[in-house]
Amino acid sequence: MHQNNMTRADFRKQIRARRKQLSDAFQQAASEQIIRQLSHLPELDTSQHIAIYLSTDGELSTHALIEWLWQQDKSVYLPVIHPFSTGQLLFLRYTPDTAMVQNRYGIAEPRLNQQLILPTRQLDLIFTPLVGFDASGHRLGMGGGYYDRTLEPWFKSRSGAKPLGLAHSCQFVERLPVESWDVPLPKIVTPDKIWSWE
Template sequence: MTLSRQDFRQHIRTKRNQLSSDVQHIAGLDLVTQFSTIPEIKRAQHIALYLSADGEIETSPLIEWLWSQGKRTYLPVIHPFSKGHLLFLHYDASTPMVLNRYAIAEPKLDQTRILPAAQLDLICTPLVAFDNTGHRLGMGGGYYDRTLEPWFKSKTGPKPIGLAHDCQQVERLPVESWDVPLPKIVTPSQIWDWE
């Protein structure tokens, strides 16, 4: 029986939410070890990430490691006027945070901290599941699909890199016409590279 996209979302979200806090912590540290070896990180100065929610792989260790390497980090903020779009705001330890409409922490909107997405070097994307060809299944809102559209069309702008637990990998996802595979996904145990 073939699972629908929504079935995949529910199944994988349940799996990752069952991971203990110890497993989550170790996975976050192992993610740093893997991420630190990718060639793109050496050149990148402006890196968008996200704060973990709903069982997503713990990104705090990666953010702190990037700070220790002198990299500037940015977090997504739901655009207040352009429906379905994201802004990226500079993020450091003193950034004031608020909860967005999905109860996810994001930087308080401050125009002086916005960096246009095209000026980012890397965008680390959350995902619910990914398959052996790099297809990514998100939560269904399309925020990252819209953000990454220039890269998918012309390979210009910030490069997308998916971050995930190993348990989020499946053999094959149901794919829609608008889905474009990610070039790279990093998990605690390996780097999936389709370039």
Template sequence: MMTRAEFRKLIRERRKQLSADFQQTASEQVIGHLSNLPEIHSSQNIALYLSADGELATPKLIEWLWQQGKSVYLPVIHPFSTGQLLFLHYTPETPMVNNRYGIAEPRLNKELILPTRQLDLIFTPLVGFDASGHRLGMGGGYYDRTLEPWFKNKSGAKPIGLAHSCQFVEKLPVESWDVPLPKIVTPDKIWHWE
């Protein structure tokens, strides 16, 4: 079996081959799936991320959530607690800065922070996923730590992964800290492990 680093390299290369037109169509297909998800209808505070590095494009999804009257929150790397994320309310007027990875995030403003336990859903980015719902991230562990309370006792925000179909592999190498996802949405289907 390939190592996690080898899987990351392979799948990121697959993603980078996707054209802008393909990305737009994929995003629209995912919105079509999400419009039928009960979790969307019952949720108000939804965390998402700004896509980067070939990830499934999220700008249209964010706009769609706003149109549904949902409050959208974006992750910000915690300035003091290593490896932790904060979630800040995001609107079209939110001032943005690039974090240490070159990814745009809201400028830190403590008045815009919503505690993670008050989020209803967290759409999680991922590099790859497998047939058991295991998620391979970028390796920083930010989302594994964020989702740990949900994984341990199903409290707090429910995680749902977003991915392109090409990010699927049959089996990933899994570590003890990895948090499997109950649901992952791709352009062609909704994967369930609940």
């Protein structure tokens, strides 16, 4: 199928399949390279409260990155699906001792504990998962819209937590089909490059 005729669902399927074929050794090397890339990012120096996600489905592995952030004395937060605000995320502090549960998608998340919640506007950086991205910085997510809603305040006012996409190089496509609510990310980091649209 020619890329121009592909729907978002087509792209999602194709890129997820591509990503799942990456070997463990490739994933390991990519996670080390991503830390090297991020160590040069000025945003990381100036950020203390950093949201990230636990990788799944062939995503770029974030486990070594989380360990590295802890070593840098950063406070790390993970997304938790909001128990009653549909489609919203909460961010809870994550440490090596955090009690974890599985959410409805089978992804591990911190057990809901009000004392561990940090309001999203108080985060400095939100590492944002994505299925695919294009030459304009548009992000293709899993389709649930969780991060679109979470990042809306930043897109509207450029204040609060700054989003930073993480991806394998194979998740790049020249041009994604774009919806009216799609807003490009300011930066996406791959193991071999820092893409910036700022």
